[in-house]
Amino acid sequence: MDRPFKTRRSPPARGPHRYRLRVDGDDFFPAMVDAIESARKRVLLEMYLCSSGALTTRFIDALCLAATRGVEVYVLLDDFGSLALSGGDRGRLLAHGVKVGMYNPLGLKRLHLSLFRNHRKLLVVDGRVAFVGGAGLTDDFDPRFAGDHAWHEVMLEIRGPCVWDWEQLFARTWARWHATPLTLPAAPASDRGPADGRMVGNSILGGRAVMGSVLAAIKKSRRRVWITTAYFVPTLRLRRLLARAARNGVDVRLLLPGPKTDQPAVRHAGRRFYGRLLRAGVRIFEYQPRCLHAKYVICDDWGSVGSSNLDHWTLHWNLEANQVVTAPYTVAELAGLFAEDLTQAREWTLREWRARGRWHRLMERLFGGLDEWLVQLSYMRDIREADKALRRGIHALPASDHASRAR
Template sequence: MQAAVYPWREGNQYRLMIDGECFFPRLLEAIEQARESIEIELYLIDSGLSTRQWIDALLAARERGVRVYCLLDGVGTDGFKTAERRELEQAGAVLRFYNPPSVLSGSRLFHRDHRKLFLIDRRIAFVGGTGITDEFCQPDPQTGTATWHEQLLEIEGPVVEDWVSLFEYEWQRVDERARPGLAAVRRGQVPPLPKAKSGQGRVAYIGAREQKEVVASLLAAVKRAEQRVWLATPYFLPSRRIRWALARAARRGVDVRLLLCGMTIDHPPVRYAGQRYYTRLLKAGIRIYEYQPRFTHLKTALVDDWVSLGSCNFDHWTLHWNLEANQQALDSDLAEAVAQSFENDFEQSDLWTLAEWKELPRSHRFKIRFWGQINRWVMWLFGIPR
């Protein structure tokens, strides 16, 4: 079965929610309001208070006769307690696990389902980068905000049908045991932009063997950019094509900004490895912001008024191995909300200048060289395009 390239759909409504203290109560509310079905595709679950609240909401849904289907990653849910899994299954929820590890996994172990999708009655979709963990979903008692900075997008309208289609496609093939190697990047055909600027949306995704059109969509958007290219990603290890596209846009006068992690990050070596690209990007005129208050897990692009938001990190590891999915949108209200979110985060970030970057201490430069070289070896070992 060939994976689809989804078209633009009109007549959609969006609601952007920022941080778990905002979006997690709304997600639980939507589950509580479900009457027919709940379908979830998720990478990360770690048992705790948030998981307990989520399970209780799903159990209550099952008591109402709501069908519950969960497609969960076999590695990302390692922290999901067996007793809690059984609790859901005994209540009639159907759980499937994507590519669970085994002694015969080999390099296929790295092939993960990194998508984050919640479908309620096949009428409402929630898309973003969150997992069901306390770091994402519970406010810190001292700050009142979640430990990890994240966004979740609520969607209603015709485009939800395509999210349902994508979920069904992966659900039906999750039990395939043979995944011999991974195909090279396929440059998917990106549908042309619609003329209307509100209510438009399409599903873009990465299927490591079938489809890479999220990348093609981003590159096409950057190429046509006239005013701004703002990109937020927690793990900045972009391919050469993405780096070149960003640099070319900056040189022709487009406002190109990167919102990246500061010192607070769950994988510090990734930050140092990605910083080896800073010098050339700064010389091209790109503004690089490192977010300071906490770990930012945002995966958002704003190119003029084109928005892409979801699970995709735009790093070369993600693009090579993972299943990802983003909502792309042309909607003036959503673009304004995303822009305001970026502006708020820029104000809480440190902006690097080329002069300051050249004054880095030797210890920091050593870490960049060391982890940059490790990253090059990993890419070479697994045949990941640069």
């Protein structure tokens, strides 16, 4: 048995893969449930947002049935993101033999760790297929329950050698937050074709690996940089790279949430950067029909799909992971989706932006100031020390938290 990779760097590019871009919950949720129902060896599920409801009940049913027929089922949830998951649902998973781990449990003695979250969204089944992207297990993502108000989201279905890397990533994080060991088969045979993908992420340094890969791709871009993100509060370095690319003639476009968003405060905080980006030639679009929650990047013939919003939370506090894709047909699919979504978006011109009302300006200052405070907080020494403690995982929990986890 191979042990999970321990390097702080992401694994190398591999190939070939079969990718399938799945758009919105009525496409990817049935495929994910089908994969769980067909599992024969193991199911690894890692989620940030998970709340009790019709969709989650459907997943729990599939997970419990899989465990009943002898499949090893591991579920890793973020403790904050799963606050709305009922005790009854948790108990049903445990009663059927599903192993459930909680990332960074909340507690009064651990308030200094509260900002650190596991923001990844991942399902791996039998080491043969992985689903990665930005979806959560809530009814908000599923048109069958939310109707026309269902959040707009993307998941990438992956088959090929990188699936093993996603399993290793899960195992590495699992080992920090659950006492039950998870052993995985040895690495598959060497890749049989040209590399067309790479898993980018790790369990040690939050989302820095994802951020670094995107920044490097933007630097190399000569034709286009198209970004879709749900929460746009970019770092200074990202803003500078986008502005520089636009000034150099690169087609830089941002597809961002419009008025229908689950986080209006974050939207206002990010909008304070619109003016400078528009002056540099960056084109900014706001999606109108419903809540935009998708997260993907296209730089020339390079794409990246996953959990990261490329913001300060990604850089400092969240565990994130993306799949980098260079397969031409998949990058073309992403570009086609981007172009289609632009037809349902409002584009801001610099003149229109300058004419916006006082209320919007006030909100930008208010929530922008809060964002700046959080950024400064991330550089304080006590937060850095907290990060070190967090890396010890279950071994850093107070005795009372160990007891609650056992229940």
